[in-house]
Amino acid sequence: MKNLFLTFIIALTVFISKATDSERFNKAMGETLVQLGQAKDVASFQEVANKFERIASSETAEWLPNYYACLTYTIIAIQQKGDDIDKYLDKADTFVEKLAQQKVTSLDEVEVLKAQIAMMRISVDGQARFMKYGSAFEGAINKAKAINPENPRAYALKAQMIFYTPEQFGGGAKNACPEIQKALEKFANFKAISPISPNWGVEQIKGMAKACN
Template identity: 40%
Template sequence: MKQFLFLLLTASVAMSARAQSSQYQDAMTKQVALLDDGASYNPQTLQDISNVFERIAATEKTEWLPYYYAAFAQVMTAFVQEDKSKIDPLADRAEANINKADSLKKNSDEIACIKSLVASARIMVDPPSRGAQYGPESGMMIQKAKQLNPENPRVYLLEGQALYFTPEAYGGDKAKARETLQVALQKFAAFKPASNIEPHWGEAQAKQLLNGEAK
């Protein structure tokens, strides 16, 4: 009888775990699909998406991806935010979330990419006074990501993006940016994410920069 009860309990736990895993995958798939849609890139929609990822993270405390995507959505909100007074609070939330992701997944090139973006977002508040502080920090995170995984296309996207938008007097170079972005597209062509919820963003942005469409 005890053995039967033990087997019953084990089966119940396994079924519960599978159901929870399915709910997690479904929730993540839905939100990541929204981030894949260019129409989502406005402050309100991105903020809504980040809020959902934070709720998922609060439930799935051992999963790094919800924190990662919450941070990504928040830093993207900062980039499309016209009110500069709102950028630092968004960057603060993104930094807190990506640090939580980092605590769950050490030495991740994808996490280093988000940390680079957070530093870049902070520059936007006041480029003349903040560039000297956050520019090197952003660049350091890009180099860390490249050392961890030189095949990650997002590394070259961020490197090319930095060269594209940085004034020439401070090291920017649009010709080098184009070369680096071409490398990014080559890496994107060869890149295969482990699943549909693993990081895979950036190819559209690389194409926009190469075509001179990015603002």
């Protein structure tokens, strides 16, 4: 009986410890996500990316810190020009590589990140890069939709790609509108798995939707 009671106490202690670790992780992630939403310039976004990287270093079993570090670097890249875009996308790619080594519960979200990086690579020099990164974009989007057909970000990025492609190549607002509508429908029915799970993109797609009215 004494040994059984001792085993119960040890098991309870481990459970409480894990619960505390989970609460600490969620708190750190929640605070950093708030900071991400409030960031306004490269310096503040870089600070956020650094925080996600530190969380990832201490919480090696968790994939979301690497996911958000990657996403943050794509946001920084948007604010750059020319070769500086590639510099930050290279950094984003290092986190995609880290995610490949982890047990990710939402692989569709990683494919969306890959698609976003490919799309931004094209933006540096569309004529020279479309052949290479266009196929990478389509491959990632198709994988994301196959894994989770309800992921609105996959449709939103596809819409964005069409929207900003010149009309003579099948792009433009008119051609993007069907995909924009799909994305809006997916967002309307989407529910994030948790408060710290990926839940971005709706405002961007709403902005593009104005061109369809």
